[in-house]
Amino acid sequence: MASTVEIASSFIEGAPPGELSDVVADIKALTADGPDVIPSLAPAFARYNEKQLATVKLPGASQEVIVSEFNKLEDNRYYDVESQTSFEFDHVTQKASAAQSYTLESQHSDLIKSLLRSLSAHAAEHYPSSSYGVYPIENDSALVILLVANRYSPNNFWNGRYRAVYQLPVSESTSLTGKINVDVHYYEDGNVSLKTNKPINIPIPSLSAETVISRIAAAERDYQEELNRAFTRMNEGAFKTLRRQLPITRQKVEWEKVGGYRLGQDISGGKGR
Numbered sequence: 001m002a003s004t005v006e007i008a009s010s011f012i013e014g015a016p017p018g019e020l021s022d023v024v025a026d027i028k029a030l031t032a033d034g035p036d037v038i039p040s041l042a043p044a045f046a047r048y049n050e051k052q053l054a055t056v057k058l059p060g061a062s063q064e065v066i067v068s069e070f071n072k073l074e075d076n077r078y079y080d081v082e083s084q085t086s087f088e089f090d091h092v093t094q095k096a097s098a099a100q101s102y103t104l105e106s107q108h109s110d111l112i113k114s115l116l117r118s119l120s121a122h123a124a125e126h127y128p129s130s131s132y133g134v135y136p137i138e139n140d141s142a143l144v145i146l147l148v149a150n151r152y153s154p155n156n157f158w159n160g161r162y163r164a165v166y167q168l169p170v171s172e173s174t175s176l177t178g179k180i181n182v183d184v185h186y187y188e189d190g191n192v193s194l195k196t197n198k199p200i201n202i203p204i205p206s207l208s209a210e211t212v213i214s215r216i217a218a219a220e221r222d223y224q225e226e227l228n229r230a231f232t233r234m235n236e237g238a239f240k241t242l243r244r245q246l247p248i249t250r251q252k253v254e255w256e257k258v259g260g261y262r263l264g265q266d267i268s269g270g271k272g273r
């Protein structure tokens with residue numbers, strides 16, 4: 001049988017975008033240990049934040065930077081190339097502290113800076129409330145390009161997150177590989193979740209920053225159009241079929257009273273026999 005920590009950890013790692021604090025509050029309320037269980041969940045918080053590309057504002061700064069496995073140092077510290085800063089990150093409270101100057105040591109520093117400039121312009125044009133980063137990986141033989149955009153609207157009962165992770169080997173002839181992830185949670189009078197992803201594998205004819213980011217922009221545009229077509233097909237097919245099978249009363253079903261409905265009369269509005 002799974003332990004309380006294992007079950008609570010699965011809740012943490014499955015938290016919808018923008019709703020981690022709500023999940024934590026539920027765990028505190030539902031477990032026998034209450035708030036005392038939270039320290040035991042530290043590994044789950046770290047896995048969640050790094051996988052979801054959590055963003056955080058540095059002390060005294062306005063721009064949010066990314067927390068990921070790719071820019072991780074030791075002792076829960078991470079670094080940001082653009083601001084030349086390293087910082088400590090509390091995975092439970094999602095707060096940054098102890099910021100220090102940090103200089104990246106990489107033979108590809110010039111390419112990284114160029115990619116950041118082009119990526120900044122791309123993000124500003126297409127993704128409001130976005131954060132991005134470029135980091136060397138695999139002993140400086142490749143670069144990882146990260147982009148995350150969050151839109152939270154709890155007053156309207158929905159939250160969403162876009163994540164893109166691209167890996168770029170630094171060689172004369174190369175291809176960009178990675179994955180785009182879209183995660184949306186809608187929970188007004190229900191609980192609907194959209195989770196979809198798109199693997200990316202595109203040739204890069206040259207390692208210029210403009211070429212790399214333009215290929216990324218084209219891949220993201222193609223995926224957006226693909227999603228739009230899929231939603232149109234669902235709206236014209238599956239959703240219409242579902243709506244035809246539901247009662248047409250122009251009234252919401254009061255689910256808490258569903259046990260007392262008389263099928264064919266109360267729900268459909270027709271007369272019982």
